[in-house]
Amino acid sequence: MTDTTASPPSRTQGTGLAFAYVTTLFFAWGFATSLIDPLIAAVRKVFDLSTAEAMLTASAWFIAYAVVSVPAAAVLSKLGYSRSIISALAVMVLGCLIVPVATIMDWYPGVLIALFVIASGVTLLQVAANPLVAALGSRKSSHARLNFSQFFNSLGTTVGPWLGSTVLLTGGVFAAGAVVTAATRDESLRSIDFAFLALGGFFAVVAFFIFTARKKINAAAAGADEGGGVASPLKAFGSKWALFGALAIFIYVGSEVTIGGLLTNFLHSPTILNIPEADAGRMVSLYWGGAMVGRFIGALLLTRVRAGVLLTVNTAIAAVLCLVVTQTTGETAAWAAIAVGFFNSIMFPTIFTLTLERSGAPASATSGLLCTAIVGGAVLPYIAGHLVDDAAAVFNPAFYVPLVGYILLTVFAIACARSKVRDGDVVAAPASH
Numbered sequence: 001m002t003d004t005t006a007s008p009p010s011r012t013q014g015t016g017l018a019f020a021y022v023t024t025l026f027f028a029w030g031f032a033t034s035l036i037d038p039l040i041a042a043v044r045k046v047f048d049l050s051t052a053e054a055m056l057t058a059s060a061w062f063i064a065y066a067v068v069s070v071p072a073a074a075v076l077s078k079l080g081y082s083r084s085i086i087s088a089l090a091v092m093v094l095g096c097l098i099v100p101v102a103t104i105m106d107w108y109p110g111v112l113i114a115l116f117v118i119a120s121g122v123t124l125l126q127v128a129a130n131p132l133v134a135a136l137g138s139r140k141s142s143h144a145r146l147n148f149s150q151f152f153n154s155l156g157t158t159v160g161p162w163l164g165s166t167v168l169l170t171g172g173v174f175a176a177g178a179v180v181t182a183a184t185r186d187e188s189l190r191s192i193d194f195a196f197l198a199l200g201g202f203f204a205v206v207a208f209f210i211f212t213a214r215k216k217i218n219a220a221a222a223g224a225d226e227g228g229g230v231a232s233p234l235k236a237f238g239s240k241w242a243l244f245g246a247l248a249i250f251i252y253v254g255s256e257v258t259i260g261g262l263l264t265n266f267l268h269s270p271t272i273l274n275i276p277e278a279d280a281g282r283m284v285s286l287y288w289g290g291a292m293v294g295r296f297i298g299a300l301l302l303t304r305v306r307a308g309v310l311l312t313v314n315t316a317i318a319a320v321l322c323l324v325v326t327q328t329t330g331e332t333a334a335w336a337a338i339a340v341g342f343f344n345s346i347m348f349p350t351i352f353t354l355t356l357e358r359s360g361a362p363a364s365a366t367s368g369l370l371c372t373a374i375v376g377g378a379v380l381p382y383i384a385g386h387l388v389d390d391a392a393a394v395f396n397p398a399f400y401v402p403l404v405g406y407i408l409l410t411v412f413a414i415a416c417a418r419s420k421v422r423d424g425d426v427v428a429a430p431a432s433h
Helices: 002-012 015-034 036-046 056-079 081-104 108-135 139-168 182-212 214-220 233-238 240-268 277-301 307-327 330-344 347-358 363-390 396-418
Strands: none
Touching: 015 036, 015 081, 015 108, 015 139, 015 182, 015 214, 036 056, 036 108, 036 139, 036 182, 036 240, 036 277, 056 081, 056 108, 056 240, 056 363, 081 108, 081 182, 081 214, 108 139, 139 182, 139 277, 182 214, 233 240, 233 363, 240 277, 240 330, 240 347, 240 363, 240 396, 277 307, 277 330, 307 330, 307 347, 307 396, 330 347, 330 396, 347 363, 347 396, 363 396
């Protein structure tokens, strides 16, 4: 009798501290991912790239999801939660250290390699951290914990462009009246070095705290399934809904990343706001901050409005806003582009959940395919970059890419609203992408 009453406290002891440490991971990868937005503007000018070439920074980042997602699940099964997280952070630190090597060599492909390495660590981090947050406490409160952690992910994506623009888009070639010379290029290259070395230092500090808390994390998550039972994403190819959902995730992430990646140069351009790159980059925080606010409002609305219906409204409004951007200039186009972030807010988790509810494939296989489809963030931005180059550096036509994307997502949302949920348990969507 006394043994059974004493057991629960020992099971949950340290869970709160472990949860706090793990929640910092959500901020870390949100910050790192959104740092890509000002980096696109930085490398475009420093390395004298076309817009399509500059958008390869997003491609190098998001292609890691297609390459690493499945191996990451195997690593988690082999190493468990704490060691997988520490390994992921170590990989991210390594990627940050590659950046100064690439800039010293004045070699842009080296920067792309570094971004792929960092994103590979982020992918492993997400594969481990999402289920771990769900495991750190009672199953009844798992959704609340995931949403709480998601707030810090959104906070990271909001802060990232602001701080990144301050470091990457000031001084050197970005100084007022500056001319691109060897000296100004070198100053801007050192700014890129500083940004990523600081980011690597942050990852190292987080890794240290995770290491000190590894026993608490392992004890708190002892009841979670760390391995086995993970079906290959290939098994999801037998379900039309799994494929439809994967296409939706591909389009959504590609559209969201396209807008975020273009915004700095778009807002800076003479026909839009004609403001310095650093100021334009800081305004990108409003795009991601809108998504953060939208998640709170969306969470409340989803308690009263069917998910398929709310998704239809959001995707349709996002499409209209992109249409406005393609047809206008000045502040109207600028604020329409920024406003899309607010309506993006619920799209990823809602598409994910709606697909899981309807897919006839195993939940883990469907989830794996959906995570792999995040590679859309590597494809659509590059296409949009070519549209900018073809239009002689006019950015408005690039918004036809997300415009078509949101129209297709509206079709998906309507189909979900008109279809029935499959019988069986519904698996919650991951907290973030």
